[in-house]
Amino acid sequence: MPRVAYVNGRYVPHRDAAVHVEDRGHQFADAAYEMLMVIDGGLLDFAPHMERLHRSLGALSIAPPMSDSAVRVVIHELLRRNRLKNASIYIQVSRGVAPRDHAFPQTRTPPGLVMVARRMDYALIARRQSQGVSVITLAETRWARPDIKSTSLLANVLAKQEARDAGAYEALFVDADGMITEGTASNIWMVAADGTLVTRALDQSILAGITRQAVLSVTAARQMALEERPFSRAELKDAAEVFLTSSTNFVMPVTEVDGQKIGAGKNIGKPGPVTNSVIEAHREHVQKETT
Ligand SMILES: Cc1ncc(COP(=O)(O)O)c(C=O)c1O
CATH class of the missing domain: 3.20.10.10 (D-amino Acid Aminotransferase, subunit A, domain 2)
Structure with a gap:
């Protein structure tokens, strides 16, 4: 069964999961991220991870791309599509895609959002x-x-x-x-x-x-x-x-x-x-x- 990742609103095969060359996360590391664990289908410390993501995004003046409850829905969908119960979830939010310029884009660009689920071996x-x-x-x-x-x-x-x-x-x-x-x-x-x-x-x-x-x-x-x-x-x-x-x-x-x-x-x-x-x-x- 091929792995599936979430990229800007779409569930895509992991091997094709890519962002645009001018995504500012790619060019400038202009992005924040979180990594949280799923244990037997349950999300560990979901609320504090989301609070910290909001703090990081706030410090970078990047708008949150979706609500915390929507993030939770995407995580569960990723777990379902990847048939995972024990996993790490990587969430990355970038300032989005814009012509390369160090300063923030002048026109509103939607933030980029990617999420990747990966099997975790807790016995290890x-x-x-x-x-x-x-x-x-x-x-x-x-x-x-x-x-x-x-x-x-x-x-x-x-x-x-x-x-x-x-x-x-x-x-x-x-x-x-x-x-x-x-x-x-x-x-x-x-x-x-x-x-x-x-x-x-x-x-x-x-x-x-x-x-x-x-x-x-x-x-x-x-x-x-x-x-x-x-x-x-x-x-x-x-x-x-x-x-x-x-x-x-x-x-x-x-x-x-x-x-x-x-x-x-x-x-x-x-x-x-x-x-x-x-x-x-x-x-x-x-x-x-x-x-
Ligand atoms: C630099 C740094 N410090 C501390 C931590 C530990 O943070 P947490 O317990 O939220 O995973 C991390 C996690 O990746 C980290 O990257």
Whole structure:
């Protein structure tokens, strides 16, 4: 059965799913996107993903192409046509098609909207969660507004490839003050020696991860201690535990940073107990919040 994608109002075979050469998303990365998970037919955290899409589009002055309920209908239609129950849904909204000029088009152009569904293997994520992943750190090279979920991701692409080339799973950016910002496609957390969870507070230097927000609420409900503050590469390497969060990874233990194993004693280089309890807490959230 051929895959089907949604492109500007039409369901088309995936192999023919294309946008115009002068789509501004294609030429300028003048676009915002979302990635959300479907688990057993239910959409995970749909409302917060749509809120963030509206925030990104607002920051770029791009009009939302359709209502949230219409987006939900398209997602379900994509799932139906692709016969998928466990999938990632990629949604991209661009400023539309116009003759190439850096400034916004003077005449009203309808925004471009594409959506792609892709099969997800949640068992693979669970296996990875039981083993942990390694990360490297790199100097921050992104533009100054990573809080906007725009498709301007070249720095992330190059950093992720550096991670791949180094045999690592993810690359973390380090800002000019030596503080970790986030991963190329994930937020980053550490567990201090006393068990306190530490993650950078939201500012313009990181994306407000939907998984980050879910972890904040489930850990608060369990009265786990939390500090939202920046931390350095040295502090990260010294942490009792490290994990990252994202829609495609959920809560993922990080067991090695720049080749150095995380943790101490019998937990060294292994997912730690606090991380495992955060994974459990987030799994309960996933069960509750897939609508
Ligand atoms: C740069 C960046 N930070 C953080 C995240 C995690 O966000 P979320 O939990 O909403 O997937 C992502 C997700 O792709 C990302 O690209």
